[in-house]
Amino acid sequence: MPTTHSNFIDMLRQTIWAQTLTPVQMQRVEADIAEQIVQEGGFVCRKGEEVDAWLGVIDGLVKINNLSPEGKSVTFTGVPTGGWFGEGSLLKNELRKYDVIALRDSRIARMPRATFMWLLDTSLPFTRFLLMQLNERLGQFIATVEFHRLLDVDARVASCLAGLFNAHLYPGNGMHLKISQEEVGYLSGTSRQRANQALQVLEKEGLLKLDYGGITILDLDGLRQFRA
Known part of the structure; x- marks a missing residue:
């Protein structure tokens, strides 16, 4: 069941959109929002469900995924912390x-639908944030179509990683x-072995440095523009 902890609220207050709210607005958000713990491999939500909340990754990494009619798994994007x-x-x-x-x-x-819609009605800065969010998301998906149709695996991995360092969509990453x-x-649609080869090329x-359990970006613009 969803729960809410004090350190969760502290992390929530650090988000870009939360810092634009008035104390009264933030008070309602903190009262209404809930935390959900999802273990590795578990579903945050499923296709076909009623959409009842706006979702944020406070800590972790998730993938937005679908299955084709033929049963092929298609990953649209990843969403990090x-x-x-x-x-x-x-x-x-x-x-x-x-x-x-x-x-x-x-x-x-998980921000309930009612709270999300109330913020849209009462907070112009929150509405502006969402406009930027939708615009950045559109650009991200256009790039995804490009790298699946036109690019080789090395460039696909580069584009996928660059997308995870979008300062508006995913502000919690820094350069690591x-x-x-x-x-x-998983996120770039290739095997672990082939992803490893691409990372070594990059x-x-x-463009990047491979660390134990992570990646440090050295040249984000170069990563975005990389073509093998």
Whole structure:
């Protein structure tokens, strides 16, 4: 069952949009929002469910995923610590069109629909944040279509990683991301072994540094523009 802890609220207050709210608005958010603990491999939410909350990754990493009619798994994007998602489905009031699966143990914030809509009605800064969020998300998905259709695996991995360092969508990363080679493979649609090869290519190009259990980005613009 969802619960809420004091350190969860502290982390929530550090999000970009929370810092734009008035004390009264933030008080309601803190009263209404709940924390959900999802273990690695577990579902944050499932395709076909009613969309009843705006979702944020307070700590962890999840993938937005779907299955084709032929049973092929398709990953649209990953959402690391600091990322929020699901606003489009809330605004359109539709059933969820994708699964969200935890790639590691994750702490998820769930803001109820009523609270989300109330913020839209009462907070101009929150509305501006969402406009930026939707615009950045659109750009991200256009890039995803490009790298699946036009790029080789090395460039796909580069584009996938660069997307995880979007300062608006995922402000919690800095230039270091705790992510495994297996997780990179999941998000870029390739095997762990092939993801490892691509990461080594990118490291030799001076674009990133591989650390134990993570990746440090050395040249984000170069990563975004990389073509093998």
